[in-house]
Amino acid sequence: MTATPTVRVRGLRRTYGDIVAVAGLDLDVGAGEVVALLGPNGAGKTTTIEILEGHRRRDAGEVSVLGHDPSRADLDWRVRVGIVAQASGDLGELTVREALSHFARYYPRPRDPEQLTELVGLTAKATARVRTLSGGQRRRLDVALGIVGRPRLLFLDEPTTGFDPQARRRFWDLIRQLAGTEGCTILLNTHYLQEAEALADRVAVIVGGRIVADATPTALVGRTAARTVVRWADGRQETDDPAALIAALTGRYGGTVPELTVSRPSLEDVYLDLIGDAS
Amino acid sequence: MTSTVLPGTPRRPSAARLGLHRAAIEVKSFFRERDAVAFTFAMPVVILALLGAIFDGVYPGSDVTSAQYLAPSMIAAGVASTTFINLGTGIAADRDDGTLHRLRGVPMPPSAYFIGKILMALVITVGETVALLGIAVVAFDLSLPTDPERWLTFGWVFLLGATACALTGIAASGLAGSARSAGAVMNLPYLVLAFISGVFYTPVGQLPEPLLTAGSLFPLKWMAQGFRSVFLPDSILPQEVVPSWEHGRIALVLAAWCIGGMVLCLTTFRWRSRRSR
Numbered sequence A: 001m002t003a004t005p006t007v008r009v010r011g012l013r014r015t016y017g018d019i020v021a022v023a024g025l026d027l028d029v030g031a032g033e034v035v036a037l038l039g040p041n042g043a044g045k046t047t048t049i050e051i052l053e054g055h056r057r058r059d060a061g062e063v064s065v066l067g068h069d070p071s072r073a074d075l076d077w078r079v080r081v082g083i084v085a086q087a088s089g090d091l092g093e094l095t096v097r098e099a100l101s102h103f104a105r106y107y108p109r110p111r112d113p114e115q116l117t118e119l120v121g122l123t124a125k126a127t128a129r130v131r132t133l134s135g136g137q138r139r140r141l142d143v144a145l146g147i148v149g150r151p152r153l154l155f156l157d158e159p160t161t162g163f164d165p166q167a168r169r170r171f172w173d174l175i176r177q178l179a180g181t182e183g184c185t186i187l188l189n190t191h192y193l194q195e196a197e198a199l200a201d202r203v204a205v206i207v208g209g210r211i212v213a214d215a216t217p218t219a220l221v222g223r224t225a226a227r228t229v230v231r232w233a234d235g236r237q238e239t240d241d242p243a244a245l246i247a248a249l250t251g252r253y254g255g256t257v258p259e260l261t262v263s264r265p266s267l268e269d270v271y272l273d274l275i276g277d278a279s
Numbered sequence B: 001m002t003s004t005v006l007p008g009t010p011r012r013p014s015a016a017r018l019g020l021h022r023a024a025i026e027v028k029s030f031f032r033e034r035d036a037v038a039f040t041f042a043m044p045v046v047i048l049a050l051l052g053a054i055f056d057g058v059y060p061g062s063d064v065t066s067a068q069y070l071a072p073s074m075i076a077a078g079v080a081s082t083t084f085i086n087l088g089t090g091i092a093a094d095r096d097d098g099t100l101h102r103l104r105g106v107p108m109p110p111s112a113y114f115i116g117k118i119l120m121a122l123v124i125t126v127g128e129t130v131a132l133l134g135i136a137v138v139a140f141d142l143s144l145p146t147d148p149e150r151w152l153t154f155g156w157v158f159l160l161g162a163t164a165c166a167l168t169g170i171a172a173s174g175l176a177g178s179a180r181s182a183g184a185v186m187n188l189p190y191l192v193l194a195f196i197s198g199v200f201y202t203p204v205g206q207l208p209e210p211l212l213t214a215g216s217l218f219p220l221k222w223m224a225q226g227f228r229s230v231f232l233p234d235s236i237l238p239q240e241v242v243p244s245w246e247h248g249r250i251a252l253v254l255a256a257w258c259i260g261g262m263v264l265c266l267t268t269f270r271w272r273s274r275r276s277r
């Protein structure tokens, strides 16, 4: 048996009136993989992920998620798919425990709500009304609700927008744990480069509704490894051969080059390059 | 596509069971939300207490006081509030705050959502009716009928009236652009109907002809008339529009609204707000 990808997208298109939100997008997510769809606001991330979730219609293209077309998904498919939407404001009057116990009832083999509360770090808030939670706590509840049914595939849309750095790190640990010990396949939308780098096996950069790069974080940086940046007091130069350049500079200054730094391009440079070129 | 269920493999729970669980959290959420309790549940109670205290006098030819005449009509208005307004604003809010979006992403048969909503509305409507009857009996000396036939009438008027208003409310939830506008979109027709159906303005027979005709097109007038036939003596009939309780016509109009409401629900119900499809 050849491994069919968990998510397979070919030539996906979606327009809203004159706006082309998704313009011929191709994407594969293999079983057990964590893939980040990374792109600026308005790039088409939410439209894409909601089409994969069976929540929005598409104008063209082939989509297969867990072997099914999500636009015709049934409830057994829903059991295997977990969704954390970009924003939510529901459940306000219930407590965290009530919400988790309630949603556990929809699934044939749910997680234990108490253990799940612990897993997402909300034990101290178990009896608090959902509307009293902070943004980060609410987001963790959303994730708990997304995984309460033990999904094989989890969709996360901008899971950490508005988090402080510490909360973001704790959240990343949780996602790594899901991917690592539980083998959950994850497709996550984000506009934070660091998040993609920290979590993803593969990063697909989306700009203007198209994938402009799709590789491991390391390979993305490697694509432009030739261009090392050398900076000094009076200048800056990109080069393939930093040693030669530094030797030349040393000669020119007759000794120590003032304020010399040599840097490999970061993923951020690559990303800014990519979204700059594409737009 | 067939799926074999291995022995010992747990199945997805049924729509009926999920509907019951949904009703439980819906009722809980309703009573914890101050706005809903104040506007939907408490308002008719307050209006009955206030108008009942303000109105005075006895109708000629009977010993029915104005407050006693008001009480059964207010029960009808209470039923409309806890079904029509409750479901109309509640579903608009569910569409706006992400409730429906979340539910569409979990393995829930859509019918479980409606079962939950309707059971919730039923529980709250029974509570509302008991509260209104309690006030009428304690404060305004309304006597409860002993004749079982009258309670039978109460039963079918209540069921048909509540169903018609609930279905119309579910259908109307889609007319409001957002949860915020839903309050106005639902309350305006409700208040207008309460006046032209002879609830706030008593007795109904004194309403100007054009308003009466307009009111007669909607279920509230007929539900109120049905409840008056349960709790008031026939000596009050001269105050009605026609000197008869017209049970047959009440049943007909309410049933027609049930069917029409159902058709509207099936044709207009939207799971998503216009913005996100």
Ligand SMILES: Nc1ncnc2c1ncn2[C@@H]1O[C@H](COP(=O)(O)OP(=O)(O)O)[C@@H](O)[C@H]1O
Residues within 6 Å of the ligand: A016, A019, A020, A021, A039, A040, A041, A042, A043, A044, A045, A046, A047, A048, B275, B276, B277
């Ligand atoms: N429901 C909608 N109606 C009209 N335009 C929309 C709608 N949803 C998204 N768009 C537009 O489509 C483009 C992509 O949006 P979106 O998929 O939300 O991007 P992202 O999630 O990457 O920020 C944007 O230009 C956005 O304004």
Ligand SMILES: [Mg+2]
Residues within 6 Å of the ligand: A045, A046, A047, A086, A158
């Ligand atoms: Mg988005």
